[in-house]
Amino acid sequence: xxxxxxxxxxxxxxxxxxxxxxxxxxxxxxxxxxxxxxLIFPGRTGDDVRQADRExxxxxxxxxxxxxPMEDDIGLVEILHTLGLRxxxxxxxxxxxxxxxxxxxxDPGITRMGRQVIAEMNRVGLVLDMSHxxxxxxxxxxxLSSRPIAITHANPAFWHPALRNKSDTVLKALAEGGGMLxxxxxPHHLKHKSDCTLESFCEMVARTAxxxxxxxxxxxxxxxxxxPDSVVAxxxxxxxxxQTDYGEGSAAQAGFPxxxxxxxxxxxxxxxxxxxxAVGFDTAEVARIxxxxxxxxxxxxxxxxxxxxxxxxxxxxx
Amino acid sequence: xxxxxxxxxxxxxxxxxxxxxxxxxxxxxxxxxxxxxxLIFPGRTGDDVRQADRExxxxxxxxxxxxxPMEDDIGLVEILHTLGLRxxxxxxxxxxxxxxxxxxxxDPGITRMGRQVIAEMNRVGLVLDMSHxxxxxxxxxxxLSSRPIAITHANPAFWHPALRNKSDTVLKALAEGGGMLxxxxxPHHLKHKSDCTLESFCEMVARTAxxxxxxxxxxxxxxxxxxPDSVVAxxxxxxxxxQTDYGEGSAAQAGFPxxxxxxxxxxxxxxxxxxxxAVGFDTAEVARIxxxxxxxxxxxxxxxxxxxxxxxxxxxxx
Numbered sequence: 275x276x277x278x279x280x281x282x283x284x285x286x287x288x289x290x291x292x293x294x295x296x297x298x299x300x301x302x303x304x305x306x307x308x309x310x311x312x313l314i315f316p317g318r319t320g321d322d323v324r325q326a327d328r329e330x331x332x333x334x335x336x337x338x339x340x341x342x343p344m345e346d347d348i349g350l351v352e353i354l355h356t357l358g359l360r361x362x363x364x365x366x367x368x369x370x371x372x373x374x375x376x377x378x379x380x381d382p383g384i385t386r387m388g389r390q391v392i393a394e395m396n397r398v399g400l401v402l403d404m405s406h407x408x409x410x411x412x413x414x415x416x417x418l419s420s421r422p423i424a425i426t427h428a429n430p431a432f433w434h435p436a437l438r439n440k441s442d443t444v445l446k447a448l449a450e451g452g453g454m455l456x457x458x459x460x461p462h463h464l465k466h467k468s469d470c471t472l473e474s475f476c477e478m479v480a481r482t483a484x485x486x487x488x489x490x491x492x493x494x495x496x497x498x499x500x501x502p503d504s505v506v507a508x509x510x511x512x513x514x515x516x517q518t519d520y521g522e523g524s525a526a527q528a529g530f531p532x533x534x535x536x537x538x539x540x541x542x543x544x545x546x547x548x549x550x551x552a553v554g555f556d557t558a559e560v561a562r563i564x565x566x567x568x569x570x571x572x573x574x575x576x577x578x579x580x581x582x583x584x585x586x587x588x589x590x591x592x
Numbered sequence: 593x594x595x596x597x598x599x600x601x602x603x604x605x606x607x608x609x610x611x612x613x614x615x616x617x618x619x620x621x622x623x624x625x626x627x628x629x630x631l632i633f634p635g636r637t638g639d640d641v642r643q644a645d646r647e648x649x650x651x652x653x654x655x656x657x658x659x660x661p662m663e664d665d666i667g668l669v670e671i672l673h674t675l676g677l678r679x680x681x682x683x684x685x686x687x688x689x690x691x692x693x694x695x696x697x698x699d700p701g702i703t704r705m706g707r708q709v710i711a712e713m714n715r716v717g718l719v720l721d722m723s724h725x726x727x728x729x730x731x732x733x734x735x736l737s738s739r740p741i742a743i744t745h746a747n748p749a750f751w752h753p754a755l756r757n758k759s760d761t762v763l764k765a766l767a768e769g770g771g772m773l774x775x776x777x778x779p780h781h782l783k784h785k786s787d788c789t790l791e792s793f794c795e796m797v798a799r800t801a802x803x804x805x806x807x808x809x810x811x812x813x814x815x816x817x818x819x820p821d822s823v824v825a826x827x828x829x830x831x832x833x834x835q836t837d838y839g840e841g842s843a844a845q846a847g848f849p850x851x852x853x854x855x856x857x858x859x860x861x862x863x864x865x866x867x868x869x870a871v872g873f874d875t876a877e878v879a880r881i882x883x884x885x886x887x888x889x890x891x892x893x894x895x896x897x898x899x900x901x902x903x904x905x906x907x908x909x910x
Contacts, residue, residue, distance in 0.1 A: 290664055292663065292664075342664060345610065345663075346608055346610075346660060346830055346831055346832055347831035347832075348831060348832055348833060348834055349831060368689070368703060368704050368705055369687070369689060369700075369703040369704070369705070370689065371686070371687060371688065371689070371832070374700070377704065378700070378703060378704055379700075379704075380700030380701060381700065382687075382692070382696070382697075382698030382699065382700040383698060385686060385687040385696060386686050386687070386695065386696055386697075386832075386833075387686055387687070387832040387833065390832065390833045390834065390835065394834065512664055513663075513664055513665035513666060513667060514664055514665075514666055514689070514704075514705040514708065515666060515704075515705065515708045516666055516708060516712065517708065
């Protein structure tokens with residue numbers, strides 16, 4: 275990360291973990307923060323990114339890829355924010371209590387509980403992330419949320435029609451709502467997967483900038499650098515099935531796919547910046563795409579919303 | 593229960609409780625079993641009902657009104673059955689990980705995880721209960737389940753069109769699948785609610801017998817005798833909302849509704865038997881509706897399904 279100039283990372287602290295298990299994952303990060311203070315520290319605000327950049331360190335921001343850690347308890351939204359959570363996906367591939375995942379056959383949109391939870395996330399400053407959610411649920415989340423939302427890691431379906439990639443309709447609505455798309459570098463989301471070229475990736479970014487506006491795009495690498503295949507098995511299967519789900523992989527290719535040659539790990543971010551210049555973005559635009567847009571988004575998203583009248587109606591006797 | 597000749601009760605051990613909280617509720621029942629062995633004991637099979645009847649006691653069967661206690665873990669289906677659970681609803685009013693509840697605006701049917709869990713419930717002998725589920729989810733559960741399912745407590749919508757009551761389509765499919773309907777005596781499910789007459793109730797049973805066949809109906813009283821209003825608040829609200837949901841009640845009538853005069857508590861079951869005779873059922877039919885049909889259903893539902901080949905496909909290298 276230091277070699278790649280990465281001042282902030284949005285890390286996954288939950289795929290299917292319950293509240294207690296997610297807290298254990300946070301505690302594991304706390305031990306890393308204690309052991310390596312010269313390299314990393316907990317990120318909570320945009321200013322933490324500026325500090326990391328000044329000090330040559332990396333601010334670690336927590337995200338949950340699922341609503342599993344809040345279980346069935348709306349009170350846990352604020353608790354998780356207090357513990358440092360800054361992004362939470364409303365669903366991960368499957369139907370959740372809040373929204374539908376992109377692998378379900380049907381998408382009924384945001385549930386009764388989902389509507390309540392979106393309002394609470396807006397209130398405390400926990401960003402809705404719809405990366406693994408289905409189309410209708412995503413459009414409804416954009417509509418229902420009073421604050422801009424994010425699709426932190428996905429690509430446009432026009433470039434590579436994976437189930438996880440997003441339609442023009444979603445991308446336009448996301449931008450119109452002030453939201454952010456993070457371009458994924460996970461091979462299953464790339465055209466020609468592990469063999470995707472840097473040129474093709476950067477041309478896709480340019481087309482997406484035309485669609486969404488350059489202010490609404492950034493990187494969301496989905497980088498699983500050096501993680502064991504047990505992590506991908508947990509991601510895909512959790513505890514919900516007795517059968518093995520290979521997700522975007524297959525029985526023959528069950529593990530993490532090989533990264534493209536031009537983005538092997540965190541050291542290669544500069545290559546993407548150069549690639550973006552090569553397809554015609556100017557220096558200021560490249561700086562925004564490589565991190566400036568996310569920083570602006572962090573600045574306005576992680577704080578508490580201005581106070582509004584309490585939603586609970588007064589109780590009248592008759 | 594003794595005065596009413598009740599040899600078996602299906603009790604609720606969970607509305608929104610997690611696995612651990614449900615286990616605490618089971619432990620609370622274990623303390624009752626220890627304290628009152630002359631009155632109650634744990635019911636696990638149809639034979640336990642026969643034993644209770646012989647000994648003048650009541651067998652207590654555990655049911656969960658929601659899939660909350662299995663959390664996101666298919667392995668908990670068998671664990672819960674081992675702990676005595678015999679019925680589990682796939683959803684309670686809201687969308688769950690498995691199915692849709694009857695209060696959601698949209699019903700996409702059984703989810704990916706739901707399909708897996710139904711097969712596992714079928715395998716271990718845990719009965720699917722769709723009392724609080726929405727129409728399409730209920731029809732799909734009947735279709736997907738390899739064993740008969742139950743709607744343990746609801747009435748036909750043709751008689752009283754509450755959201756919780758069931759359409760002719762559902763009732764016919766339930767009977768065709770070998771399933772059981774338990775008629776509810778909860779006032780919100782009754783025509784004219786607390787003022788419902790015994791005659792009206794028994795005429796409804798007769799019409800339902802014409803629709804479903806007399807073999808597929810029984811009682812499912814939904815009796816909340818002497819429970820405090822905090823229980824109904826928990827049922828309706830769980831932890832999923834910061835607003836108060838009054839369910840079938842209202843702000844002005846938030847608590848448990850008054851029981852009809854002819855079914856105040858467990859002592860009044862004989863009145864229903866007499867009412868059924870009065871609308872034309874013969875003695876044998878009354879015996880079946882008052883408990884015989886449920887006993888047959890218990891006999892064939894709570895044991896393990898015949899072994900089948902493991903579902904997990906073998907792993908091949910290429």
